[in-house]
């Protein structure tokens with residue numbers, strides 16, 4: 001079993017990473033930054049976003065597990081004091097039915113960003129947002145190659161099911177169970193009056209649909225993929241769809257989505 005640890009960089013996460021390495025060495029796990037079987041994220045859900053983007057090119061052969069240094073997160077199901085147990089589980093015989101982990105896969109959103117200066121491809125774990133740097137954005141939204149609406153306002157958020165509990169939730173979007181292969185388009189402060197009109201509701205699209213967002217004026221835009229910000233002044237369009245790849249999480253014990261939702265927002 002080869003593993004890699006990515007930590008948030010704060011004192012506690014660094015100390016936990018060190019203790020993880022010591023325990024892992026005792027159990028015969030191999031530290032490998034290039035081709036790990038499991039990437040362990042120590043920090044928060046934000047740290048998992050970093051881990052995902054660092055290993056995106058190995059997504060088909062890498063599984064992720066998260067250790068949360070605060071409260072339990074959406075991507076981090078182990079607490080700091082449970083690291084010895086986690087290492088033991090990782091070192092256990094995968095054929096032993098008690099230790100055999102379950103691999104849970106979540107959908108991602110695929111982006112094709114077309115600029116006058118070239119095409120960029122990105123994949124998001126949480127969401128992608130398109131916002132103006134200076135003033136109202138004007139964006140045309142097409143669904144499956146048909147004009148749907150002309151959007152004026154602060155911006156648009158396109159989220160994955162697992163990202164639906166993050167920025168999307170703050171925008172009033174629905175929470176979507178990550179077993180559903182879909183993506184969600186939510187508005188960020190749309191202008192709605194007698195002249196300008198948008199749907200106003202979040203839209204949930206299935207995995208055989210796509211959406212194109214066209215920049216409809218000369219505008220400086222801030223395009224954010226999870227935690228990564230890109231400034232774009234020559235955007236033509238962004239095509240969004242459910243990605244062919246999925247992220248895999250390794251589960252050594254149950255971590256039900258609706259329990260996470262309840263714990264995060266109600267308890």
Ligand code: NAP
Pocket residue numbers: 043044045046047049073074126127162163164165166167168170226227
């Ligand atoms: P951050 O601003 O430091 O943290 C944003 C918060 O979102 C953190 O509390 C983080 O949890 C939480 N979070 C991340 N993914 C989540 C998920 N899937 N479900 C529920 N909560 C989640 O930024 P960051 O740590 O770099 O994370 C980037 C994310 O921040 C973006 O992907 C976006 O979803 C979110 N964001 C939200 C808003 C908003 O709600 N108005 C605005 C901008 C960005 P941890 O503390 O466990 O890391």
